[in-house]
Amino acid sequence: MGEEVKKKRPAPDPNSAKYKLGQIAAKAYSDCMEAKARGEMVGWCASNFPVEIPETLGLSVCYPENQAAAIAARGGGERMCSESEGDGYSNDLCAYARVSLAYMKLKDAPEQNMPMPDFVLCCNNICNCMIKWYENIARELDIPMIMIDIPFNPDYEVSDAETEYIRAQFWGAIHQLEKITGKKWSDERYKEVMEISGRSSRAWLAATSCAKYLPSPFNGFDLLNHMAVMVTARGKKEAAEAMETLLKEYEDNHEKGDSTYHGEEKYRIMFEGIACWPWLRVTSTGLKSRGINMVTTIYADAFGFIYDDFDGMCRAYARVPNAMNLELSRDKRIKLCKDNHVEGLLVHTNRSCKLWSGFMAEMSRQIGRACDIPVVSFDGDQADPRNFSEAQYDTRVQGLMEIMEANKGGRSDGNR
C-alpha cells in the first residue's frame, strides 16, 4: 500500500475573511484556556444564550455545542457518544449532549479541548433538551446554573407578557452572574456590545443574502463553518470586522463572476437542519459532484440578531428558529427560498434534534408547495456517525436532482 501523497495547500491569505474567521473561532477556545489559566472563572454557554450578557460583563465563555460539532467533524463523535452510553445515557439522546457529557467526565478530547466550567449559561430557546443536559452538568460538577427560559412561542408575534418574562430573567441572570463572578454590568459597555453584535449580524445577513446573485458568489457549506463565529463571537469587534470582510469578498466575487463554489452551479438548493458534521465531506461532495450548490440555510437567520434596545434584544432571542411556530418558521424559509432562487429543498432529518425534526415534514410540504420546488429528506445526525447512510443520502440527492432537472426542462420561460 503506498503512502498517501498530501497535496500542498497554498498559504492562506491573512487578510481573507476565511483566515480571519478561522482565527476568531480558534481564539474563542484559546482565550478561554488562557482565562482559566489566569485563575478566572469560565462558563459553558448555550449557543443561543444572549451572548451580550457575558460579553458585557467581560466573562470568558465557551460553547459545548460548538465543541461537540468540532469533535464530531474531526472523527470523535462515536467514541464520545459511546462513552456517555456506557454511563447509562440512552443512544436516543441528542449527540451533542452525549459528546458534552462524555467530555465533562473525561476532561480531554484531542479533537477539541476546552476548559472545565465554573458555571453554565443555559437558554432553552433552541430546545428543552438543553435544560436537562445543563442540569446534569451543573449537578455533577456542583457549579451554578444560570437558566434563561425562552418558551416555544405558539404565536406569530412575541407577546408583551413573554417579553416581560424574558426581560426579568435577563436581569436576573445579570445579577446572578455579578454575584458569582464579582464582575459588574455597565450600560455603556452593553451599548457597545449591542452595536458590535448588530454590526456582525447585519454583515452576516448581508453576506448570506449574496446568494441572491446568479450564480451564488459562495458555496453554502462555507456558511456552516463561518457560523461558528456568529455563535461564539458575534459581540466581539474582530467578528464584526471579519463579517464585513466576508460580505465584501462575496460582493467582489459577484462583480468578478467568481465564487467559492468551484465548478458550474447547475442547481440551487436550500439545506434544512444542522450539518451532518461526521459526514461533512460526504454530504458536500454528494451535492458538488452533481453541480448542486446549497445556497441557503436557516442558519443565516438563526444567528443574526438585530435590535435597537434591551426589549428588542428580548424579542430577538424569542425569534430564533426552534422557538418559532410552524407558520413563522415556514414563512422565513419561504422568503429565503424565493430571495435566493432556490430550486429544491434538502431536509436533514436529524436524529439528535426532536424539535427541529418534529414538525419538519408538514412544514417542508408547505414550503415545497409555496415555492413550487421538490422536497426530499435524508436521515442523519449532527454528531453521531452511526445514524447516517451514505447510500440513502446519495439516492435521495440523486432523486432531488432529477426532479430539478425535469423542472428546468419543463419551464418554458427558461428562468430560474
Place this chain on the structure above:
Amino acid sequence: MAIDELLAQFHEIAASPRKQLGKYLAQGRKVVACAPVYTPEEIIHSMGLVPMGVWGAEMEVHEAKKYYPAFICSIMQTVLELGITGKFEGISAIVIPSLCDSLKSLGQNWKYAVPGIPFIPMTYPQNRKPDYGVKFTKASYEKVISDLEIATGAKFSEILLAESNRIYNEHNAAMREFAETAADHAITAVQRSDVFKSAWFMLKEEHTALVRQLTAELKKAPADEGKVRVVTSGILADSPGLLEIFDKNGIKIVADDVAQESRQYRTDVPEKPNPLDALAQKFADMDNCSVLYDRDKKRVGFIVDLAQKHNAAGVIVLMTKFCDPEEFDYVPIKRACDAAGLRNVNIEVDCQMVNYEQAGTMLQAFKEMG
C-alpha cells in the same frame, strides 16, 4: 359497594374512554382534551367543560408517520394518530402544553393534521418560582381562558374557578390517600393502574366519590404481605400486558413517581384571594418532575426517599422510549439508587409494545436480586 364491584367500575372506565366521551356528550356537555403532562384542568372544569386526558393508546401508527419521524415518543405519535383517525370526534378543543420538545411539535402538527379540533397552546414558564414566572403562568392561563371561550362559547368566572380548585384539591387528597392505602392492602398492579387511569376520563368530583369508597373498603381488607415492594417511575405505567408481569412475579407497587399517576396529585392549589393567582402559584410550587426545571435534581432524592419511606426493595424505571427528559434524569436516578442500596432496573416501554418477554425476564431478574 364491594371492592370487586368498585374495581370493576374503575376498570370499565379506564378501558373505555370513548364510552365516557359519548356519555358526557349525550348529557350535552362539551369535552376538552388535555395532553400530557400538565394542563390547567381546573380552568376547563370551572367553565362547565369536561377535561379528559389524552395520553395515547396501545396501537400501531400509520397516519401520524406523515408528520412525525420515527424517533418521537409513541405517546405523541398515538395522540396524533387518534386525532387524525377521528377517535376524538365530538371533542371541542385540545389543550397542549409545551413542556418538552416533542409536545411543542405536537401542537404544530395538530393544527394541520386534525384541523377540526382547535389546538389551544399552554405555555408554561420553566423559571416558574420567581414572581415574574408566576405572572407569566397567569398570563398563559388567561390566554387559555380566552381560547376556550372562543372554541366552546363557555364563559369564565372566578367564583366557579375557586370551586373547581377546591374540587381538584379534594381529588388530590383522595388520590394520595388511595395510593398510601393501596401500598399495604391487596390490590393488583393492573387494578391500581385502573384507579389512576380512570381519573382522566371522569369529572373529578365523580372520581373522588368512587375512590373514597374504594379506599374505605381497602382499609377493611387484610394487609397484603409477602410481596416484593417497589416504586415505579416514568411517564406512563398503564400497559396491562406489562403490569400483569408485576402481579405474576409477586411485585407490588407501593408508591409511584409516574407522570400519569401520582405526579398529578402531589401539589394542591394554595389559598389565595384570587383563584387564578392561586392556580398559577400551584404550578410554581410543583417539583420533582422531569419536565420541570430543577438545577438541584431534587427528583432524584425524592425517589430514593419515596422508596425508603415505603420500605421498597427498589425502583422500577419504566422508560418511555425517546423521552429526553426522562432519559437525562435516569443516570442520576440510577446512581442515587445504587448508592442507597436500592435495586433498580430500567425497562424501555412504548405504545407499540406487543411482546413483553424481555420486560418479563428483567422483572424476574429484579425480583431475584434480593
